[in-house]
Amino acid sequence: MxxxxxxxxxxxxxxxxxxxxxxxxxxxxxxxxxPAAAAATCxxxxxxxxxxxxxxxxxxxxxxxxxxxxxxxxxxxxxxxxxxxxxxxxxxxxxxxxxxxxxxxxxxxxxxxxxxxxxxxxxxxxxxxxxxxxxxxxxxxxxxxxxxxxxxxxxxxxxxxxxxxxxxxxxxxxxxxxxxxxxxxxxxxxxxxxxxxxxxxxxxxxxxxxxxxxxxxxxxxxxxxxxxxxxxxxxxxxxxxxxxxxxxxxxxxxxxxxxxxxxxxxxxxxxxxxxxxxxxxxxxxxxxxxxxxxxDTPECLAPATDGKPVVGPPADETGLPAATAETDPAPEPVPVGPRVVRGIFTLGNGKPAAGMNVLLETTDVVAENPATAGTAVLGTTTTAADGSWSFTLPEQLPAEVTASAAANGGALNVSATVAGTTSTGVPMVGLDHTVAAPEDPVTNKPTAFGAAVSGEQHTTAMIPAAAPETVFSQPTAQQEASTYAAEQAASSIGSAGPAPSWQSDNAASDAGLNPYLVNGSDVSGERVTLYASGTCHTQRIFLSSRIAYTTVAEGHAFWDTYATVDYDNKLSTAVDVAVSGGGDWKASGSVSLASNSGQSTGYTNQGPYFARQYQVPIEYSKYKFTYYCGGIAKNSYQKIIAERYKVPAGGAVGKMGADVRYKDGYNAYVDSPKNNRAYVEPGSYFQLSRGKSAKWGGAVSVFGVSLGASTTYDRDHKQRITAGKKTNYRHIIWGRSGPVSGSPGLFFSF
CATH class of the missing domain: 2.115.10 (Tachylectin-2; Chain A)
Incomplete structure (x- = not known):
């Protein structure tokens, strides 16, 4: 299911x-x-x-x-x-x-x-x-x-x-x-x-x-x-x-x-x-x-009532605090050491991948044309006995790296790679993607965006890789149309759940897939040995690019309320990176994107009984990577990476996304945590303009793979609800991930 x-x-x-x-x-x-004695009422x-x-x-x-x-x-x-x-x-x-x-x-x-x-x-x-x-x-x-x-x-x-x-x-x-x-x-x-x-x-x-x-x-x-x-x-x-x-x-x-x-x-x-x-x-x-x-057909029909469509016993509204524009959530604390990236690598069975060399490189496209862009090596480190690793950016970064971070709102996307072979000779690779925030060359401080999106730590399992000479076959349009990603893209309602752990880009995903079954043997628990000593790096070969509309915002307005979503002037979004060793795909970390060129404006005062996601066009590229050590090619794999905001020729700068009204109303309110609830006074509004949104599963379908995304709120990226002037019921909201006065991620409406 x-x-x-x-x-x-x-x-x-x-x-x-x-x-x-x-x-x-x-x-x-x-x-x-x-009443028994009364005539039938409409x-x-x-x-x-x-x-x-x-x-x-x-x-x-x-x-x-x-x-x-x-x-x-x-x-x-x-x-x-x-x-x-x-x-x-x-x-x-x-x-x-x-x-x-x-x-x-x-x-x-x-x-x-x-x-x-x-x-x-x-x-x-x-x-x-x-x-x-x-x-x-x-x-x-x-x-x-x-x-x-x-x-x-x-x-x-x-x-x-x-x-x-x-x-x-x-x-x-x-x-x-x-x-x-x-x-x-x-x-x-x-x-x-x-x-x-x-x-x-x-x-x-x-x-x-x-x-x-x-x-x-x-x-x-x-x-x-x-x-x-x-x-x-x-x-x-x-x-x-x-x-x-x-x-x-x-x-x-x-x-x-x-x-x-x-x-x-x-x-x-x-x-x-x-x-x-x-x-x-x-x-x-x-x-x-x-x-x-x-x-069913009633005897006769009457107009809709002016009250809330409330079903079940009266909703519990005790202890609800008032939410106003002045109670925007407090800003998230700036991460300690935004120049530091960290993570944990494991074997396929979840046990630590200890003593592995970790290669740190930039993920960002340095050149305007992704077909000619390259990566830059930042340095190396080694995993500890528990598989953990950390790396601090050098004080002096190459000029192209500094320029790349500056063009990306101060966030530097970093890839971390470990590689080796199992005891039976199967090439394995671990691929993580995280974000650092180097100091801005003008202010000597990390930018607010860079600080907000840096500091995440992921646990990443190694996966089987392909031989270095492998030519990866690409799915046809007909094959892509049969995938889980295609199902998500075709649906008119947004999915709240995460994507499957593994996705096929040419067929429906197999829930029982074991990606570690190689030549009839499960290699998930086999010891992985480092490649022969020597300097390691990756070579990136561009395969193709596509522009896909990606969910970056969401607004909600139930009874007597109106939703506004602002996504102005620039990107402020993190999107999953998909990786494949030659078979199915999985999400492995994310890249954070910012720019000064986006012009999509969201939507204003939509409602009542409205809830839609909002999408902007982002260019995605698919690459083949080859891992080299000591000048010898060792293995290869593929990645799908979000690159930049780009409006297709004749396309929209932004557009309405999936319908998410099922997240609002009486039923969702009854199921919501009481501590996350508040109400908006008639004629006033409440908005989120700080912190991070919740992550949207299935935010984009591209190259036959479904990826998630989230957005960092700021003065240009907001979710707002405006209450009407009816007073017979409260205009109630609640946070998805926490109280609306804290870090709710998103808020819903009843």
Whole structure:
């Protein structure tokens, strides 16, 4: 299971259900029932159910599927004024069964043993699929129907011969309790041949309020009875040019929703409203929905309420401090000895790599053209008995190194390399990447950026390397499209989880991969012997470069709030370095990038119910490295390194990234640490402009590999939230990594 799926499940497993209190929606159940004596009231919410399958390219999934309940907080407005959220109510559906939804939370499940009906009993604390009836029917081949859908208590179907059928359930007169049967629906309005052809060819068919809808090729048609019962249907085209829509549903009152895919996490829900031709109400009601949609239809719909979409018992707001612009987090302490780089090298099995020579070089591109750029040797050191090492930059650095650091905001990217052979002759290499902060030649002090990003220490395992003469094969575009990185890039929702330890750049990653299995033997624990004595260095050969949009910021705004992300004037970001000994890739340290030429401006006052990442274009280069000792080539390996901010010809200086709304709202708030919470006064704002952001997993996909990134906040790089003026609820925020007044990394919104 991918980290994307794990993060999505984690953030969608605590939504409760609904009820209407004074201005907000809250209770530990579902919508509070109307008083018995009162007439039916219109609902401002409706339920949506999604049958989720494991994402993939159409492969048969021989495992149970998950039926998941969502709540639409603005069905009348097509999601324009309130969100669509997932709940923690789920049920399993065998892959051999079909399921359709009836009215008021009713379901019919068809399998080889017949038909059973269920109801959504979560309102009373029951299950999502509580059994109701078993149907006794001979001669109805439910699983063979080409299309099957419901309208109220009527089940519609089209069989393999193209015949239109309709059935209604009946208790009969002699059936035991809990058993029912079906009968042909009376006074059936039969479609004409053109309508029947439309329905058979449609990508999706659904019904609502006696009307039937079809979606095919971006066109939605509505079929309504045009005269007395049994007289047939009239057809109206209500939407065209919906090129990315693959399925749809309607909660009623002229609202129609579509999804852009049913097979993976890139699905975007779009909302439309209108009494005739549909108009766009919200082009992105939610992202990340996938699967077969089964919609419930309320008796009638009311506008969205003005309160927070609160689900479950009232949120605990006790002891919340006020967060204001004046309570920006305190600056992080300047690392001691910013000229020092350090780390730990281990064998593949985690035991110390002791007594290894560590070669320290610059990582930064010295020349404007990466194809002609080189590295500079800074010095060497030796690992201690526990595998640790440290190195202090020389007082006098080569002029090109000083210039490189100055051009990079005062941060000097350093690579650390150890190499040798195992007892069975397998070449091994350890590759770490860290940052130092030499003194600025003008001020004789490290820059604020250099000091902020230096001082990290990594533990790095040695990996098998390739022979020095190896010519590394490069994946094709088709191969890259099948990778974990491609899955991340295609998803419309951001992943909160880390990438796999190892990634293939030409196929889906193998979770069970053992990179230390060489020629049938596991070399992870073999002793590594140094190469023969002599001066060591690396030779870098440029392979190719690409520009890829990389996540560098993230903003959040839930109820009555607005998000602003500033990423102005220059880079201020650390990006993973990927390394490969010739097989799969892994992240190994990072490079920190700064510049004075970036011009992307982020976004301003987006919301409410908004949360998006922000991306800027960064150029990445892939290199082959050959390790030399005593003038003899010993091994080779590859690296993918972020180089600089670079706008592609005709490209954007920055753009919106993935949708991360699943990190906000009631459920995420309930799961958040209490010490990390605060609230923003109505009409005021809070921002992060110091410290480091949290790390984004899957910040960029390049060369078939997914890499993480983080940003250093300063006056040009900020996350801000502005509260509206509503006072019936607090505008709550909380830090991801700590209190908002400390070092939160990111903050979220409720």
């Amino acid at each position: 991918s980290s994307l799926k794990r993060s999505r499940r984690r953030h969608s497993t605590s939504v409760r259900t609904l009820a209407l209190l004074t201005g907000a929606l809250t209770v530990p159940g579902v919508s509070a029932p109307a 609902s401002s919410t409706s339920n949506v159910y999604v049958l989720e399958e494991e994402p993939g390219s159409g492969k048969k999934n021989y495992f149970d599927r998950t039926l998941r309940k969502y709540v639409d907080f603005d069905p009348q407005g097509g999601g324009a004024n309130a969100p669509l959220v997932s709940t923690d109510h789920t049920a399993k559906i065998p892959w051999t069964a079909k399921i359709v939804a009836g009215r008021a939370g009713k379901f019919y499940v068809f399998d080889r043993n017949g038909v059973k009906s269920y109801r959504d009993a979560t309102a009373e604390g029951g299950s999502l699929l509580q059994p109701v009836s078993t149907f006794v029917d001979a001669g109805i081949e439910w699983l063979s129907f080409e299309k099957i859908w419901t309208s109220g208590d009527t089940i519609y179907a089209i069989d393999r011969q193209g015949a239109f059928k309709a059935y209604m359930e009946t208790s009969g007169t002699k059936l035991p309790p809990g058993q029912k049967t079906f009968m042909t629906a009376p006074s059936l309005a039969t479609p004409d041949p053109a309508m029947l052809q439309d329905l058979r060819a449609a990508q999706d068919v659904w019904a609502e309020g006696g009307k039937i809808y079809s979606l095919n090729g971006g066109v939605i048609k509505k079929y309504a009875k045009s005269g007395p019962i049994g007289s047939g249907y009239g057809v109206t085209v209500i939407a065209t040019n919906l090129k990315d829509a693959v399925q749809g549903w309607s909660p009623g009152n002229g609202t129609v929703y579509t999804t852009t895919t049913s097979r993976d996490y890139s699905g975007i829900v779009r909302g439309y409203t209108g009494t005739g031709t549909l108009s766009s109400a919200n082009p992105n009601v939610m992202s990340g929905l996938f699967g077969q949609v089964l919609s």
